Amino acid sequence: MQRGYPRIRFQKKLDRLKEEVDTMGQATLNAYRDAFSTFIEYDPELVKNVMETNRKVHEMGYQIEHNAMSIIAAEQPVAGDLRFIEASIKVSSHLKRICGLASNIAEVARHVKDEEIPEKPMFDLQRMADIVDGMVSKSLAAFLAKNMNVARELHRDDDKVDDLFDHALKEITKSMFQDKESISYSIYLLFLARFLERIADRAENIGDRTIFMITCEKQQFTLEKKQE
Template identity: 40%
Template sequence: MENNEYPTYVFEERMESIKKNLRNYCNETLNLHRKATSLLTNFDEEIVVDVVEKSKELDISGHEIERSCIRFIAMEQPLASDLMYIESSIRVISHVKRIAYLCKNIAESAATIEGIEIPDKIIGDLEYMADYVQIMLTRGFGSFCNQDINVARELAVDDDKVDDLFDVILSQTTEILTGKTEYALEIVNIIFIARYLERIADRVVNIGERVIFINTHKRPHIEELKKEE
């Protein structure tokens, strides 16, 4: 029997609450990334501690939003696009939680290279990479919250740029490591930071793919695999 009362006022209110909490969650993670990457040029031990603690808080709050999504499915039994949005939100939250922990990793690695003489070119490229990922985060989170499929489709191109930056930084740091340096272990952490940034970009692409899936019912990487057959 068709439910003429769907969606109810309570349904819409709970749906909007989830969307609001998810927007706030993304904004807090965006700020966390900005704070973590600022340590690359302006190190502050207190900020490292703050980033580590905030990443733990975001893990907890992300879990709470996931629970509210599951509770919403159980109580409201959403249909079609609403169900797809809530299910995708759970997956997106998982990506955002991981991004928060990658920010923690960046902050901790930044502490290991503090005070070490690193070529300006490497630091400059690393800072540029961090800024580029910050833009990707802004666009990726916005694409999901606003269901902007055009922006979501552009994220894969942005990710290619981040991959290129990683290759440049890897090449430069490897060149240093092949020579004599007493800071070999510390220099390796530059590669780790670049790798963490690259992984954040990959997570953003995953978020964009959820936007595309919600609006087209197709997963980009699956469609690519089909073309290869």
């Protein structure tokens, strides 16, 4: 019984680390949803919530890094356990960035709250936002469940977001040339499209990190290296 105790204690530490990443991920997803909701229908309380959640998520990230490093120092894990701990640090870093981008979206909402956005760009941005929402949710689920199939779906989803981003860019730019008065808010729509595209990239990176954690396939990190 005593011989197995260190492993039980170690597993409990890993389970706690996993729970911390899950909590951080759910807070990040909620911040993203609140941010886009207040872009659709401005709500100063939601903006305040997003900013506060961003602060808390960053604190969670630092705590996860500290706890992960403590486990490595105390337990000296190897192989799969070490990859999970390293992945938890990396995933928390991506979640911090996603939440930061969510706060940027909330800032965009402040600038366009009194503008009447044309139907076409709103439709494209909403489609992007819906796919990105699913990507963030999928990436977290894939990591927590160590589900490679779900992680691989993120590449296809990211391609869809990239296509929508290119289309939105063309449409918004075209409207700026056709209606000079739209330039003041169209700039913020371009920012919004870029923020959504970058969140999608981060979600894809979480999926890539999940695949690496499971298979140790190093070729998965092209986008991640590009962003760092």
